[in-house]
Amino acid sequence: MCIFMMPREAGEHRTHFPDKEARYQCWDSRDKFWACIDAGGTDESCKELRNRYTELCPSTWVKHFDRKYHYLRFKEKMKQGYDPTDTTSTKNEG
C-alpha cells in the first residue's frame, strides 16, 4: 500500500527512491511520532501518527529509524547513569 514502493521503471528492483520532498515528509512524520512517544505516549496512543509515519516512509526506513530511536534512547539513558553491564537492573527497559 506504500506509494513510494511503486517503481518508476520496469526494473527488477525498486529503483524509485524518495526524492527530497518525500524525504522531508517522511522525516517530519517520524519526528512527530517520536515526539509523541517521548511525551509519554505508547504505540496505542500515538497510533495515528505511527500510521502516517509508516505510510510516508519506506518500510526499510521505518525499521531503520525504529532501531535508531531505541539506540538514541539507550544513549540518553547511559548519559543519565544507566549501566548496561549492571545485571541487577531490569532488562526490558527502552
Add this chain to the structure above:
Amino acid sequence: MASVLPRVNLLLARKCLLPHLRGNAHRLQGCCRTHSGNEGVFLRCCTTQTPSSQPPRKQTAGKTRGPITWKSLAATGALGSVLLGFMLYIKKEKELALARERKRMLGKANIGGRFDLVDHNGTPRKSEDFHGQWVLLYFGFTHCPDVCPDELEKMAVVVDALDKMDSAKPAQPLFITVDPHRDSKEAIKTYLKEFHPKFIGLTGTDEQISAACRAYRVYYSAGPRDDDDDYIVDHTIITYLINPDGDFIDYYGQNKTAEQMVASIAVNMKKFEEMQRGLAGGLLGKLL
C-alpha cells in the same frame, strides 16, 4: 756615547744570542739586523711570541706579494659563503622532500587509488580525469534513509563555501554508489541534482565499484531484503579529501561540521600550495 754603546751592545747581544744558546731561536724573527744610521751602529733585535702581531716573514716593506693578502682572504671568504649558502639551500630542499615523503607514508598509506567508473551522464571517468583539482569523495547510495542526504547536504555547503573563499581553491564533489544494482546513472543523476549542480555521480559494474571501494577501504554490505524487495546498504560514512595529484589527504566523518571541514580543507590546500612552491624553487637543486 762611546761609553754607552758597549753596554747597549751587551744588552742587545744578550737578547739576541741567548735565545740561540737556549734553543729558542725559533722565537726570534728578523732579529739582530744592523742598521747604519747617522747616530751610529746599533743593533735591532726583535723577539716575538705572537706571530700575528708581526707581518709574515717573507714580506719586507711591501716590496714582494705573497699568496695570502687581505684581498685574497676576502675573495675566498666571499666564495666560501656563497658555496655554503648553496649547500644549505640544497640541504633544505632535501629535507623538504624527505618531510614530504614521510608525511605521505605516515598514516596515509593504503588509502586512495584508482577507479574506473561511469558518470551519471554515461561518460566513462577514470580517477586520473580528476587530477589537477581538489576532490571531495563520498560513497553512498540513493535509497539511503538519512545519513547520505545529511552528508551530501553538508558537502554542498562545503563546496559553496570553498568557492566563495579567496584563500581556497574550488573542490569537485564526487559521489560513488555502493549499490550499483539499483543505482543506475539516471537514478544517480536525479538524486544528486537536488544537492548541488557540481556533483558528479559515479557508478559501474560490481567489479569496478568493488575495486574503488577497496582502494578507499570503504566497507559496504547490502542488508536483508524487505517484503517489497527494498534493502539498506550498510557502509562506511566518510568524505575523503583528495589533492590535485590524486592523493588522499584527509577524511571527515559525521561528527565534523561543515565549518570544521571548510577550515581543515583550506589549511590542507595552503600546505599543498607551499609544497608546490618549494618544489618549483628547488628546481635549480634538481638540475644540479
